[in-house]
Amino acid sequence: MLVVVVSNAPPRLRGRLSAWLVEVRAGVYVGDYSARTREMIWEQVLAGLDKGDAVMVWKAPTDQGYDFVTAGQNRRMPVDFDGLKLVSFFPEPPSR
């Protein structure tokens, strides 16, 4: 199982992801591929992301049962919480 979520991504990347994955909601792509294909898809995301941000989640033999990577900046960023991979939600930067 493999899920990719992109936000603020250029249309050409979204079209490219649709070549392998099903877009079940805006920017949410689902599929089931091997580790090698997963890495290929992630390379495509990195190459086409521009100023957007993305996360990819897949089933993995960790304590949690899954793993994920992110690219770009989002207020939610992954943190290592005592070896557990969690997500920190950062406060809004002060507006000037």
Added chain:
Amino acid sequence: MSEGNLPGLAPPRPISLKDRSSLVFVERAQLDVADGAFVAVNADGTRTQIPVGGLAGIMLEPGARISHAAVALAARVGTLITWIGEGGVRLYSAGQPGGARSDRLLWQASIALDDAARLRVVRKMFALRFGEEAPSRRSIDQLRGIEGVRVRESYTLLARQYGVDWRRRSYDPKDWEAGDVPNRCLSAATACLHGLTEAAVLAAGYAPAIGFLHTGKPLSFVYDIADLYKLETVVPEAFRIAGQAGKGRLDMAPDRAVRLACRDAFRRTGLLKRIIPAIEEVLSAGNLPRPEPPPEAVSPAFPDAPPTGDAGHR
């Protein structure tokens, strides 16, 4: 929100232990409930949600603070919260404090009180632990002696395998820093296993204090069950990390490295799936019937909803 409820949503219920991740250690954070979620809040306002119901237990290190609402939510989802001191030494726990199932407690106690049944349980634990029948016609004391020798031999063997300078198991619970690195690794590893096992014993509905080989401690039965898996899971990890620390190949504190390695070992060995069935198997070896409630006993006026998690979850 103080109850961890959201308007329009039924309160959360426990899930079974086998579906959970193992443990998380929390150091220097403020644990609270926000929008019904269990969150760690930093001084700068960063919030990290912890999937509390998906964990067997949360170990709070010195420096962690937890709110009433957060403890209430952990209790609702059946997650054990343990306050620990330096080096993972258990101080106090809450969440599912046991005693939820009198039928199971009475069964466990009846086996512990019957010398023949207790010996059968101890022999079963021996068989599970070493993968062979215990030698026949031995007393519990003699079996304990045989186990001790075997454990010491395993320690020596593992120390040699990972190049660890090992003399003997020794530690001072009052002075954590006094122990050598291999002993501290072993203490951190067993603390992990004991935390997880305590969660399992409580989830299964039994009393942590009623042990069979061990006795006289609040967690005697936890030590009994943890010993079934100790040599298989956490001890090799402790020696492996101690070996790496000895060679200067470790980029973090040894006890932290041990904890991470233990968590991986729990996953790899499927411990959370196996541990409650093993508790049942060990007690069934006592070969005593489960007690029926006395006929004149008064049944509850308001029956509870059936448990959603394990038998011991409320």
